[in-house]
Amino acid sequence: MSSQGETKSLSSCPFPCRMQKRLLGVSNWQSLAWKLMALMKRSVSGFLCAGSCLRCGILWHLKSTLSEYISKLDGVKLIRSNKRLGVIRGRMLGAARATGDVLVFMDSHCECHTGWLEPLLGRLATDRNRIVSPVLDVIDWKTFQYYHSVDLQRGGFDWKLDFHWEPLPEHEEKVRQSAISPIRSPVVPGGVVAMDRHFFQNIGAYDSDMTLWGAENLELSIRAWLCGGSVEILPCSRVGHIYRNHIPHTFPNEEAAVRNKIRIAETWLDSFKEIFYKHDTAAFLISKLYNTGVGFCADYRSAWDAAEGLIELSPCSDNINQHFEYNSMKEIRFGSALQFCFDVRHDKVILQNCTQETENNQQQWDVQEGGMIVHILSGKCLEAVKSEAEKDLSLHVCNKNENQLWRFDHSHVLDER
Known part of the structure; x- marks a missing residue:
């Protein structure tokens, strides 16, 4: 029965085995x-x-x-x-x-x-x-x-x-x-x-x-x-x-919904997926910071603890410890709540609570088209350091070597499901 009063009769089940x-x-x-x-x-x-x-x-x-x-x-x-x-x-x-x-x-x-x-x-x-x-x-x-x-x-x-x-x-x-x-x-x-x-x-x-x-x-x-x-x-x-x-429900549901939309874009939209990424800035919550030279991603192993932990290098995965975002304030933020930012202590990159200071800000970075990420206050470049003794992110004089080349890669989120 419709709201307009029209009717249609269905008195018997149209399926042979009458199952539902x-x-x-x-x-x-x-x-x-x-x-x-x-x-x-x-x-x-x-x-x-x-x-x-x-x-x-x-x-x-x-x-x-x-x-x-x-x-x-x-x-x-x-x-x-x-x-x-x-x-x-x-x-x-x-x-x-x-x-x-x-x-x-x-x-x-x-x-x-x-x-x-x-x-x-x-x-x-x-x-x-x-x-x-x-x-x-x-x-x-x-x-x-x-x-x-x-x-x-x-x-x-x-x-x-x-x-x-x-x-x-x-x-x-x-x-x-x-x-x-x-x-x-x-x-x-x-x-x-x-x-x-x-x-x-x-x-x-x-x-x-x-x-x-x-x-x-x-x-x-x-x-x-x-x-x-x-x-x-x-x-x-x-x-x-x-x-x-x-x-x-809260996290991880919220992030799961974003992941699912990214999955749709990557699976079905072909080249039109770039329009999705331009419109849905939340999709960049699930970006990996990938280093071209080392082939690893930035990773924060103490994701569920307080800030002030070192950022390390790890094989790229779909773990929330590798979710970063670069925003219009030139901050590199971490996690679903995005309250932690890339900071520097003794030329080592760490996570600190985001300060949003305008002057002498240790948390501002310039992500350049060539792939280098420059720490604005010091003028040094973010470099991946990978050896037997350490696997971390440090600041070094910019020289365009491969370990200083990075990309925020949202398309890699789905690679290792």
């Missing part, structure tokens, strides 16, 4: 219990093969309570992971265990309506190469007030690879035959998504090199379009979604 697979993400006990009951009551039983609840190391206190609760529900499986997988790898685990024809991934902070499932299955039955999503209505995160979406929109993204909603363009409005016609969308929202299980596996599933959560819906949509599929939002199916005004 559903994966649930867990956020807290109350929302999980409510959601499980809502799904069981509001999904036609003949369409349901098995529902799976994934618990991945976040809510350890629910171990026995959750097991007992799930054991009383027919057709629901509990999949456990000993470590935190995040959305992406959690969904991949659920998909690997699935046996039904269709996968439906749903976040735990959603509430479905009666009749939400049938339109998704019906649309997939006409073309197995589609990825479809319901219209996502808004549930207020404080009051749980439900707001029915009136204006239909589609999913899009910008050059920062951030998802956003956008009005339907005029040419898309013209090809729609009625108010309940499917909406072609560049990107599917990530909260609720359905697809043929074999199509999902054939196009490579989710990118296994993406971690935790962030931009997985964008990557899957790009993959579908480029592999001969399509992406649609179906007005006949509606699910409520709680949009939080904050993210309930």
